[in-house]
Amino acid sequence: MQNKLQVDKAVRTVLLISASLSIVIVVSIFIFIFRSSLPAFKEFGVQGLLGELTWRPANGSFGILAMIVGSVMVTLMALVIGVPLAIATAIFLAEIAPRGVQAVVRPAVQLLAGIPSVVYGLFGMVVLVPLIRRIPVAGNSGYGLLSAAIVLAVMILPTITSISEDAIRAVPRAYTEASLALGATHLQTIFQVLLPAGKSGIVAALILGIGRALGETMAMIMVIGNSVILPAPLNDNPLTVFLSQARTLTGNIAVEINYASGLHASALFATGVVLFMLIMIVNVSAHAFLNRSNALAN
Amino acid sequence: MTEQELTPMKPADLRASSASANLRKRQTTQKLSFGLLWLASLIVVLVLVVVVGYVFITGFKSLSWDFLTTAPKGGLSGEGGISTTIITTIYLVALILVIAAPLGIGAAIFMIEYQEQTKAGGKFVQALLQAANFGVETLAGIPSIIFGLFGYALFVSTLQFGFSLLSAALAGACLVLPTIIRTTQEALLTVPVSLREGSLALGATRWQTISKVVLPAAIPGIITGIILSVGRIISETAVFYVTLGGSYRLPNSLLSGGRTLSLHLFYLAMDTNAFEKAMGTGAVLIVSIIIINLVIDLISRKLSAGVRQQQ
Amino acid sequence: MNAIKLETNAYSLFYGKFRALEDISLKIPEKQVTAIIGPSGCGKSTFLRTFNRMNDLIPGVRTEGQALLDGEDIFSMDVVALRQRVGMVFQKPNPFPKSIFDNVAYGPRVNGIRDKKALDEIVETSLRGAALWNEVKDNLGKSGLALSGGQQQRLCIARALAVKPSVILMDEPAASLDPIATQRIEELIRQLVEEYTIVIVTHNMQQAGRVSDYTAFFFTDESRTGKLVEFNLTRKIFTNPQDKRTEDYITGRFG
Ligand SMILES: Nc1ncnc2c1ncn2[C@@H]1O[C@H](COP(=O)(O)OP(=O)(O)OP(=O)(O)O)[C@@H](O)[C@H]1O
Ligand SMILES: [Mg+2]
Numbered sequence: 001m002q003n004k005l006q007v008d009k010a011v012r013t014v015l016l017i018s019a020s021l022s023i024v025i026v027v028s029i030f031i032f033i034f035r036s037s038l039p040a041f042k043e044f045g046v047q048g049l050l051g052e053l054t055w056r057p058a059n060g061s062f063g064i065l066a067m068i069v070g071s072v073m074v075t076l077m078a079l080v081i082g083v084p085l086a087i088a089t090a091i092f093l094a095e096i097a098p099r100g101v102q103a104v105v106r107p108a109v110q111l112l113a114g115i116p117s118v119v120y121g122l123f124g125m126v127v128l129v130p131l132i133r134r135i136p137v138a139g140n141s142g143y144g145l146l147s148a149a150i151v152l153a154v155m156i157l158p159t160i161t162s163i164s165e166d167a168i169r170a171v172p173r174a175y176t177e178a179s180l181a182l183g184a185t186h187l188q189t190i191f192q193v194l195l196p197a198g199k200s201g202i203v204a205a206l207i208l209g210i211g212r213a214l215g216e217t218m219a220m221i222m223v224i225g226n227s228v229i230l231p232a233p234l235n236d237n238p239l240t241v242f243l244s245q246a247r248t249l250t251g252n253i254a255v256e257i258n259y260a261s262g263l264h265a266s267a268l269f270a271t272g273v274v275l276f277m278l279i280m281i282v283n284v285s286a287h288a289f290l291n292r293s294n295a296l297a298n
Numbered sequence: 299m300t301e302q303e304l305t306p307m308k309p310a311d312l313r314a315s316s317a318s319a320n321l322r323k324r325q326t327t328q329k330l331s332f333g334l335l336w337l338a339s340l341i342v343v344l345v346l347v348v349v350v351g352y353v354f355i356t357g358f359k360s361l362s363w364d365f366l367t368t369a370p371k372g373g374l375s376g377e378g379g380i381s382t383t384i385i386t387t388i389y390l391v392a393l394i395l396v397i398a399a400p401l402g403i404g405a406a407i408f409m410i411e412y413q414e415q416t417k418a419g420g421k422f423v424q425a426l427l428q429a430a431n432f433g434v435e436t437l438a439g440i441p442s443i444i445f446g447l448f449g450y451a452l453f454v455s456t457l458q459f460g461f462s463l464l465s466a467a468l469a470g471a472c473l474v475l476p477t478i479i480r481t482t483q484e485a486l487l488t489v490p491v492s493l494r495e496g497s498l499a500l501g502a503t504r505w506q507t508i509s510k511v512v513l514p515a516a517i518p519g520i521i522t523g524i525i526l527s528v529g530r531i532i533s534e535t536a537v538f539y540v541t542l543g544g545s546y547r548l549p550n551s552l553l554s555g556g557r558t559l560s561l562h563l564f565y566l567a568m569d570t571n572a573f574e575k576a577m578g579t580g581a582v583l584i585v586s587i588i589i590i591n592l593v594i595d596l597i598s599r600k601l602s603a604g605v606r607q608q609q
Numbered sequence: 610m611n612a613i614k615l616e617t618n619a620y621s622l623f624y625g626k627f628r629a630l631e632d633i634s635l636k637i638p639e640k641q642v643t644a645i646i647g648p649s650g651c652g653k654s655t656f657l658r659t660f661n662r663m664n665d666l667i668p669g670v671r672t673e674g675q676a677l678l679d680g681e682d683i684f685s686m687d688v689v690a691l692r693q694r695v696g697m698v699f700q701k702p703n704p705f706p707k708s709i710f711d712n713v714a715y716g717p718r719v720n721g722i723r724d725k726k727a728l729d730e731i732v733e734t735s736l737r738g739a740a741l742w743n744e745v746k747d748n749l750g751k752s753g754l755a756l757s758g759g760q761q762q763r764l765c766i767a768r769a770l771a772v773k774p775s776v777i778l779m780d781e782p783a784a785s786l787d788p789i790a791t792q793r794i795e796e797l798i799r800q801l802v803e804e805y806t807i808v809i810v811t812h813n814m815q816q817a818g819r820v821s822d823y824t825a826f827f828f829t830d831e832s833r834t835g836k837l838v839e840f841n842l843t844r845k846i847f848t849n850p851q852d853k854r855t856e857d858y859i860t861g862r863f864g
Contacts, residue, residue: 004506005503007503007505008503008504008505008506011505012408012412012504012505014404015404015405015407015408015412016408016412016423016426018400018401018402018404018405018408019404019405019408019409019426019427019430020426020429020430021401021405021433021475022405022430022433022434022437022475022476022479023426023429023430023432023433024433025433025437025472025475026432026433026436026437026440028448028452029440029444029445029448029472032448032451032452032456033444033447033448033451036451084338085338085341085342088334088335088338088339089335089338089339089342091335092335092336092338092339093339096332096335096336097339101339104343105339105342105343107591107595108342108343108346109342110591111346111350111587111588112342112345112346114529114533114587114590114591115349115350115533115583115584115587116532116533116534116535116560116563116580116583116587117533117535117536118533118535118560118561118563118564118567118580118583119349119353119560119563119580119583119584120349121564121567122353122563122567122573122576122577122580123352123353123580125567125573126352126356126573126577127352154345154349157342161342172703174699174701174703175703175705175706176666177663177666177699177703178699178703178704178705178765178768179705179715179719180663180666180692181661181663181692181696181697181699181769182692182696182715182716182719182768182769182772183689183690183692183693183716183719183720184689184715184716185324185325185327185328185689185719186328187324187327187328187331187332188328188719192715192718192719193705196706196707197705197706208439211439211441212441214441215440215441215442215443215444216441217441217442217443217535217536217539218535218536218539218560218564221568222564222568250443250536253443253447253540254443254446254536254539254540257446257447257450257540258461258539258540268447269447269451272443272444272447275441275443275444276440276444279439279440279441279444280436282439283435283436283439286439317693317720318690320720320721321687321689321690323721324689324719324721325687325689
């Protein structure tokens with residue numbers, strides 16, 4: 001009997017330690033990345049790192065502004081391309097697809113989520129980049145924001161679709177019935193009742209999609225061109241900015257960390273800090289919206 | 299919802315012609331819009347078909363038994379097969395699961411099963427539980443390159459494990475930990491409270507109840523989480539790109555480097571002209587992911603069938 | 610007797626293989642309150658939802674026989690047009706998570722009315738019609754969910770009135786309300802019947818006696834299939850039921 005209780009206590013302690021591990025890891029990640037970035041912050045200051053455009057490790061220039069702009073631009077473009085498709089698919093799955101069609105579309109979305117990012121990157125390199133290279137603009141290599149944004153749009157689509165679908169499905173059935181009983185069409189019911197009522201969940205889905213987009217690494221390296229430049233139009237036509245090459249924060253880290261040392265390595269950790277902060281902001285707001293939508297559903 | 303029997307209106311229905319014009323307009327809008335929604339979903343499915351189809355068709359040429367069973371030779375032409383990368387992937391999956399599965403399952407058990415004890419158990423445990431929840435939530439949202447950077451700083455450099463299986467496995471374990479914790483939590487939550495109460499009422503200790511009653515009932519859900527993690531590891535590249543080194547040879551110890559399938563694909567795509575071989579590798583990856591999805595689907599179908607039987 | 614507003618002939622409804630209603634023939638008079646009573650599960654809601662085709666939302670529902678509104682076949686009407694003519698109030702008040710104004714203006718808006726003045730007017734008349742205007746006129750921007758349960762239900766009635774239907778279906782509209790709120794709803798029903806045909810499902814015999822002009826008694830046996838036992842003036846059903854089962858039910862010999 002005594003023995004049994006002792007085992008119980010010991011097990012509890014072991015489990016408690018495992019449970020604390022996740023927070024320990026979060027804190028260690030935070031500490032290690034910040035600590036390693038300190039030399040760069042000391043040397044150049046926040047302004048010198050975040051506000052400078054030139055990144056030339058050989059000359060001791062470590063401005064990451066161009067990468068911040070690159071990450072933000074490719075993310076926004078991916079949203080513009082991906083969000084309409086993603087939300088439309090979510091509405092379709094939640095409201096209008098017959099069962100048989102759902103049974104095809106939903107696994108398809110699931111599989112899209114599961115395909116490794118290097119496969120998307122490879123597809124982008126082999127199919128998309130040559131296609132976009134055909135756009136006759138001087139200096140257009142095919143590698144650049146547009147190719148990257150298309151690849152990224154496909155990669156964030158499953159996240160946005162499945163969370164939005166859940167949000168739409170969580171809207172109480174009573175609202176649908178009330179709307180239809182008032183002589184609204186099904187389409188009016190979707191747009192004037194279901195989407196507004198599911199808004200928090202859908203916004204959370206978008207924010208989580210943004211998080212995925214900002215964090216994507218390998219596929220971006222493979223198609224965005226990786227030049228450290230502030231994206232700019234290639235000629236008089238301002239639209240050609242989308243054909244410009246760029247580099248993402250994630251790409252900057254991955255491409256250079258393996259051979260960096262000293263201040264260079266520290267500046268890469270500083271890149272990580274910026275990414276980390278961006279993602280934290282994104283995730284905290286996503287969870288705030290998710291909690292709100294859960295509260296509404298109950 | 300099946301609301302689509304839009305039968306044409308009979309003249310007798312028309313109370314006022316403007317109302318009926320409005321109705322017709324609304325219904326036309328609805329038809330057009332639903333058409334667009336169908337189209338959007340069709341595009342999504344087509345994207346999948348095109349990506350997977352392209353990878354299969356172009357990769358098919360290089361796929362062969364030889365390709366799967368010979369080692370890559372390195373070099374710019376990307377000669378050879380992918381045997382060592384398959385084995386390295388398996389090594390890494392096994393190592394990561396050995397580290398992350400017990401910890402993740404243990405953490406989830408504590409977070410779910412010891413909840414009410416925690417309420418009585420003082421401020422410290424309560425704060426810890428909150429912190430753990432926050433930790434899981436945060437880890438789940440951190441991009442993989444950050445795990446890579448962390449693994450590089452801690453395991454590769456500070457602890458001097460170098461670019462190695464060990465460094466990669468430790469970093470990878472951090473990556474899949476939230477997945478395992480969350481799916482295990484969900485699985486535990488589906489076990490009815492009455493089962494636990496029954497066992498506790500018979501004088502079993504909490505751990506006896508958990509190990510003999512709760513865990514067996516939660517096993518399928520937990521396995522689903524582990525298989526999900528396998529998928530995650532197979533597709534992951536960024537973490538291993540900065541911790542595993544990238545040698546195409548077979549690792550001969552925990553401290554030697556290597557490359558996984560997806561890492562191999564990346565190197566082939568970026569450093570060689572062997573696009574066909576890269577596609578072949580991609581096809582192998584996609585097939586593994588499809589198998590994983592099918593297995594998970596099978597388990598969850600079995601699970602929901604079981605739930606229906608119980609009811 | 611008034612003109613016939615709603616009518617079913619040999620009407621049956623199936624949920625998949627299960628026959629929920631069998632062979633119901635009933636004529637519901639215009640501008641009267643008709644109560645549908647009967648034990649739980651006898652198909653009262655199912656029958657009520659026939660008249661605005663809410664059952665269409667449930668997969669696998671099939672019907673036989675006829676259902677008519679003003680002599681026209683309900684099932685060959687356009688369903689949206691039908692629902693503009695036949696409003697519904699549900700058991701649990703279900704205002705949208707929108708302002709009071711937007712709740713009432715919902716129906717007219719989806720119907721294409723955009724003019725602010727016209728909407729103002731419709732909202733006011735409807736809220737007055739539902740005896741809610743005086744309580745909310747200064748707070749039209751407030752969320753409909755912030756009202757009390759009884760007020761929410763009257764808001765739902767106002768929302769239905771705003772579409773200008775000629776029939777209002779009510780499925781146990783007071784079941785989730787306290788006695789005072791219930792009384793207000795009952796008074797309101799008596800006012801509304803001046804202009805509307807009202808069909809109300811209720812479990813409360815006294816309520817049926819107080820508000821209705823006609824009563825239909827539905828019943829079911831082990832087969833769980835609902836059948837119409839008796840339909841007559843409420844007065845007659847309550848004082849002189851023709852069927853033993855009706856009498857037993859009314860005097861409280863069934864649950
Ligand atoms: N969506 C459905 N699918 C299958 N069967 C249903 C469905 N809705 C109702 N039923 C069945 O049809 C029968 C009639 O149900 P209905 O809700 O119309 O009864 P009711 O008289 O309104 O009961 P109550 O007084 O409890 O509201 C019941 O046996 C019920 O189980
Ligand atoms: Mg009912």
